[in-house]
Amino acid sequence: MPVITGLQLQRTHKDRVNVYLDDEYAFSVHLDVAAGLKRGQMLDDEAIAALRSEDAYRAALGQALHWLGYRPRSSGELAARMARAGVDPDLVARVLDRLRALHLVDDAAFADWWVAQRLEHRPSGARALAHELRQRGIEPDLIAEAVAGLDEPAMAVAIALQHAPRYRIHGRPVFERRLAGVLQRRGFGSEAIRSAVDAAWAATAPPAD
Structure with a gap:
């Protein structure tokens, strides 16, 4: 079973750690993911896969937070962006669950926000707004609620x-x-x-x- 023989911070990315197994570079992970690793520790294939999966999750979560920094996003928008970036579907679901738990993603609130923004900057009818929300993955019942009060x-x-x-x-x-x-x-x-x-x-x- 491979043994960790080295853990080294990267020079250009101070938040990433290079992991050496049996005196050879094997992979890199985020500093937080590497927190539980130590020299002399044995890693089987399952443990290595788990580390890489956790690292990929952190990267996907960070990217999603970056996108949310520009404007609110629906879960459908974020899922589509992550899929285009090659994120594994299971990790996409995990990221979205985490963002919902943090109240950073809420499709009902997003639908209300989207309608309000459109009414302020480019007023449109319910049919056009519903189409835009469907394109962003909003469920029909949430769309109906968001456009219900339009005059x-x-x-x-x-x-x-x-x-x-x-x-x-x-x-x-x-x-x-x-x-x-x-x-x-x-x-x-x-x-x-x-x-x-x-x-x-x-x-x-x-x-x-």
Whole structure:
């Protein structure tokens, strides 16, 4: 059975330790993973695999925390990113469990945050928001809760009024077509679009002589 004959801090990565077995370099692990190792300790294949798995877990957790430092993430987003990085599915599940335990990942809270951000920076209809949340792996029941309180008619009117002046000069057919296109791309339904276009046309009518 291989024996640890050396433990050496790396020069360029001070948080990693090179492990030597039988006087030959074998692998490196994070300093915390190496904390229980000592010279003369015997390591079988199972123990080595466990050390490498723990090291990979720490690396994946660190990467996930790095991503979360930029903005909140759904569990689906993090799982997809880790999968693209080649992280083992069992480790992905373990990382997500840890992040949930730390309250750093919460899909319900993420869905509410996502909707709030979109309403502030680029208001969209429930259909578009639901599509965006599905792409991020949010469950249907959480999506329904996140978009339940949207006042789509009022939102559609507000957006229509923002765009109406530039289209009004082209006459009603062009006005309706272009404004409807804007609202369709934002994910609003046909009824909300029709009402918003009518309201915007009336609101931008020139004053009577």
